[in-house]
Each structure stands twice: as structure tokens, then as C-alpha cells.
Amino acid sequence: MKALRLGTRRSLLAMAQSRGVAEQVTRLTGRPVELVEITTYGDVSREALAQIGGTGVFVSALRDALLAGEVDFAVHSLKDLPTSQPDTLALAAVPLRADPRDALIARDGLTFERLAVAGGRARVGTGSPRRMAQLNAWARALGCEIETVPIRGNVDTRIGYVRSGELDAVVLASAGLHRLGRQEEITELLPPDLMLPAPGQGALAIECAASNADLAAALGGLDDLHTRVAVTAERTLLAALEAGCSAPVGALADLSAERDVTEMRLRGAVGTTDGSTLVQLSTTGPAPGSADEAAAIGRELAEEMLAKGAAGLMGERAH
Template sequence: MNTYFVGSRASNLAKAQVREYLAPLRERFPEVTFTHRVILEGGDKDRRSLLSDVSAVSGGSAFSTEQEAALARGDVDVVIHSLKDLPTANPPGLVLMPPPDREDARDALCGATLAGLPKGARVGTGAPRRIAQLLAVRPDIEVVPIRGNVPPRLKKIEAMGLDAVVLAVAGLRRLALDDAIDEILPVDLFPPSPGQGALGIQVREDNTAVQEILSSAGDLAVDAQVRAERALLAELHGGCSVPVGAHAEVRSGGSLSLRAQVTSLDGTRQISGSLSGPLSEPEKLGKALAGELIGQGARSILGEIRAEAAV
């Protein structure tokens, strides 16, 4: 077989990520044909409900369940996700390949700078992590829940009378919307979602042929970073709906540094920490830092958030 089917969501960002990932592979393997297939997710079909409600209906993730099902059925051979959208546990029979080079993992404020926001400013974001981190730094602002793809969220600044919106730098850059960035938020105050900026390349465990081809596109340093971040999230039993931020960096000399933060939804309580360890043991590093955060009371904060969501 010289043709492989590649699945992704329908958004312009998802399509840009597919092009980004496949471009070097098409040059390296001209004899292979990669055919893109769009797969609609629950979060794409329902843009009004809370993502937690959409996930509950789908029985998985609002942005990955349908793609994973298509991959498991054999409708596609590869799925290209935004890694931050993926649950920390792979469904049986599916595995993640090492991702390629990572785009900027940080968040950006579009419409104003943080210091330039007036008192009582209205800032748009629907992510619990971003809401909590904003309120921790600027408790005076009003956070307005918004959803949708990147360009529509930018348009909501004017349409909804917002002062600013928070978006991922990676998505803005992949869509050539860099000009919309007023400030890139520092990772010490606003650590991003685990895996943000990285692609999640998912394949079937038994498909060794496609794994062999895709292995040439992986970046082992990026793989170590995201494995540490996701291991921390898994140890905290977190996901996209909880305010956990984590960011790993490779230091000179080959060590891996990981910082993480857990914040209450109202921003009044925040636990943070950092650790370094060998690049060869990213999961061990993630679990160790999670243990430190748990020792400081992280599970209490996350437990209260889950209890509130269940009401």
C-alpha cells in the first residue's frame, strides 16, 4: 500500500496542521500518497453547550472521540490532533508517535495587553485554566465565556464588546494571524495546557508500516517535553476541563525542566512548582512534580472543581 488516509477536524487550523505535518513527509517519501479526510467532532457540531457537557454526551473528548473511532475502525491510518485536546490515556489499540517540532506553547492576549486592560475589563475565553489564571493576576476583570475556532473568537472582540480574548500563540501563528497578538503571556504566570503547541500524531498500534514512515518526522526532545507534561496531568487525574498548566523545556546539558501550576477557578488559590530531571525519564519527572503539587494541596482544589461541575 502506498496510500495512507490522514484524519483531522474540519477547522482551518486543523487543516493547517495537517499541511504542516505532511509537507516534509511528502518530500521524503514521494512514492507515498497521503490523502486527507475531515472528521467532525462533537465539539465542532455543538458550539453552544459547555465542552464538559459535549464530552459527556460523546462518552470521551469533545475534540478527539470521533477521530479515534475512525482510526480504530480503519477508516483512516493516521489522525493529526492538537495534542492538548487529547486525553492522557490512549484508547486500546492506539498509540501516539513522537510529534514534530513544536510551535510556541504560550498563550496570547489579543485586543490589549494585560497591564493595559482597564479595571472591570471584559476578556473572552472558555478554558477553565485561562479563566483561573487571569483571575489570579487580575481579579477585577470580567471573564466572558466564548467558544469556536480561532478567527471567530477574534471577531468576538468587536461583536461582543470585549476588551480582549486569550488564544494560543500556536494557533494564531499557524493561521498567519500573528498581527492579532498584543501580548504573549509569560509562562511563569500563565503556564499553558499540557501539550499546547504540539501535534498529537495518533496511529493504530498494529500498523507498523505507517509507524515506520512517521517515525522520521518525530522530534525526540519535543516528545520528552510533552510526555512529562501529560504524565503530570495524568497523575493529577486532570484534563482539558481543569485549570492545570504545565510547561517543559530542554536545558543545556540535556536535562529536562518542568514547571506546573494548579489554580482554583476563582483565582484565589494557586499552587505551583518546578523540577528538573534527565531527558530520558520524562514520565518520572511529571509524576514527581505532580506529587509535590499534591503535597501542597492540589487535589483539594481539583476535587472542589469536579464537585462543582457535577452539581
């Protein structure tokens, strides 16, 4: 039986994510899956993501390979996808989401609060303006100041800054650390009440060519409705704010964990990277039964945030 070709970035995390999806696809379809490694612009550029645009830099090469017929489907971290979906590609599945929270890896096993108040000016590494904004706002609320240091690189490189003593802590996505088996290095899972994740964080996206309806339908067996609804609300909020994926915007849609989901709470935050101003709003209502209903909730909250001055707080505007 001919193997399906799965396009993936070359990083350890991307490969781990793609292997997991490949195993699920094989169980679902009975077809073997081979990984095709593709280098993206975001992988080779050493500039800060905010400088190179952020939006789409990790996915464009994968999408080009799909449209050229070089691969049959691709796996992305959903938070890396631009919020507009091209007609030529199908978002065939959004599997069950992993933990969306951010994680702190700090020296001496410290929590963020203990690190911030420990004396001196703690140096915390992150390449994300969203994390910078919320970390600095949190420190200010504690009556402290920290220094957020822009960093890039893979998980080993980032954790290495703490191990070497160059930084006091780094912030990474909990989901990625778990997928790499590095969860034991987490010193604190940052509470969403103080640190909203990136829209779609913890979720994966499986794309294929829209013209391949049979494959799209087969891959759809991996789709998780509650995850798709939640991330649709979050990503629609991001789009309605006219912000790119490297803008300082956090969002999280919580669906009740009961068997019969009846309610969803959507929270959004946008702020200046120094933490001096932060707009945080939320809305709670009946759980949407479709992606369209979820999108409407995201747009509504975005309009409220814009009315509160969110537009003036974003360094990057992208359509």
C-alpha cells in the same frame, strides 16, 4: 502510488495543521497524502467544554475512523488527547513543537497588565478554566479584578468579540494563530511565569493503528525527541493529578536550547477559576533521556502539588 488517508477535523486550524503534516509525510515517504475531513462531537456541541467533559471530545471520532480502517493516520492537537493511550493506537510521532505560550488579542493593542489596570472591569474571553484561573490570579496580584467570559467558537469568532467591542480581549494559543497566519493580531505573548499553557500546548500528535507497524515506523521519522520528552512530563503531571484536559491545570517543561540538552525545568499550576487560590510548583533536574524518565518527573511534581492541596482546586476529575 496509493495515497495515504489523513483524518482531520474540519476546522480551519485543524486543516492547516494537517496540511503541514501531510507535506512532511509526503517528503518523508514519497507517498501522496489526501485529507479526510471528520466531524467530532466537540465540533458540533455548543456547550462549554467543561460541561461536555472536555477529555477526548475532539479526538474520539478520528480514533474511531482509524480503528475502522477509514483513514490511515490522524493528526490531533496534542493537548486534546486523553492522557491514557489505548493499546490499539500508536502515537507514532510528536513533531517539533511550536510556541507553547498563550497569546492575548486585546482592544487598542493593550497588554494584559494595562488592560487590567485601565479602569473598569475588563472582560476577557476564554473557554478554558485553566486560563480563567491564572488570568484572575494575575489580576488579583495587580490589585485589580477582571471578568472572564466563557466563549467557544473558531478563531474568527473569538477575535470577532474583540473587534465588535463585546469583549476587551480574548486569549488563544500562540501556536494556532501562527499556523493560521494570524500572528500579527497578537498584542501580547503571555509569559509562562504568570500564565502556564495547557499540557502539550503547541505540539501535534500523529496517530495510526498499532497494527500498522510499517506506517508507524515511517511516521516516526517526524518525531522530535525533545518535544516528546517535554510533553510526556507535562501530560504525566496532568494524569497524576487525575485531571481531564478541561481542568484548570497548566504545565510546561523547558529544555535548555543548547545543542546538548542537559537540564529540564517542569512547572505546574492548578487553581480555582476565580483566581483566589493557585498552587504553583516547579522542579529542575537532569534532562530525561527517555519518555519513561520524563514521566517519572511529572509524577513526582504532581505528588508535591497534591500535598500542597491541588486536589481540592480542580472542578473536573477524570481517570
